Amino acid sequence: MSTTSEADVIGGSDPHAARPSGSAPFNPVPRVFDASDTDVKPPVVLKQRLPPWFPPHELLRNRRFTGRVEIVVGIDGRVVSAEILQPSYTIYDDLVLRATRHWLYQPAFKREFPVQFRRVVEYVLSAAPEPSRR
Numbered sequence: 001m002s003t004t005s006e007a008d009v010i011g012g013s014d015p016h017a018a019r020p021s022g023s024a025p026f027n028p029v030p031r032v033f034d035a036s037d038t039d040v041k042p043p044v045v046l047k048q049r050l051p052p053w054f055p056p057h058e059l060l061r062n063r064r065f066t067g068r069v070e071i072v073v074g075i076d077g078r079v080v081s082a083e084i085l086q087p088s089y090t091i092y093d094d095l096v097l098r099a100t101r102h103w104l105y106q107p108a109f110k111r112e113f114p115v116q117f118r119r120v121v122e123y124v125l126s127a128a129p130e131p132s133r134r
Contacts, residue, residue, distance in 0.1 A: 032072055033108060034118040043073040043105035043117050051095040053125045065089050065125040069096055075114040077105045088125055096123065 033040045055061045067088030074080040082100040084093045108117035 032116045032118045033110065037110070039110060040115060040117065041109045042119065043077065043108045045103075045105055046077065047102065047104040048121070049099060049102070050123050051092070051099050053092060053127075055125075055127055056091070060089075061127040063126075065092070066122065067093060067096065067125070068120050068122045069093075069100065070118060070120050071100055071103070073105045073107060073117045073119065075107050075116060077107045079103050079105075080116070085120065086122075088123065092125060 035042065055063075065088040066086065067084065068086040070083050070085050071079045072081045079100045082097050084097065087093050088096075107114040109115065
């Protein structure tokens with residue numbers, strides 16, 4: 001024979017018990033947010049250095065390369081994953097992926113909780129302009 005305790009009736013373990021008034025509780029779900037989640041404050045860049053670009057061949061000095069890397073910023077502000085979405089120059093793309101391991105952000109927040117956040121970083125490779133000669 002099953003008995004119901006007072007705690008069960010008042011809300012101790014009843015999932016349908018009334019919640020106190022105010023904002024609904026937020027239990028972060030293990031998912032990755034992105035810019036489409038307007039209720040999430042995106043991460044703030046603390047350290048995001050791209051490696052220097054030194055074209056390996058003379059012919060590449062006058063070319064411009066554009067690349068995009070998608071990163072996921074973890075709840076501790078470190079990059080937990082990185083993937084090249086748009087390759088620029090193979091050797092440089094590998095350097096970018098290695099550099100992301102050292103990038104650091106203030107994490108994204110949903111309400112007062114840090115959450116994982118996906119963002120895309122675009123980079124452009126072009127030779128530095130020659131110094132002007134007078």
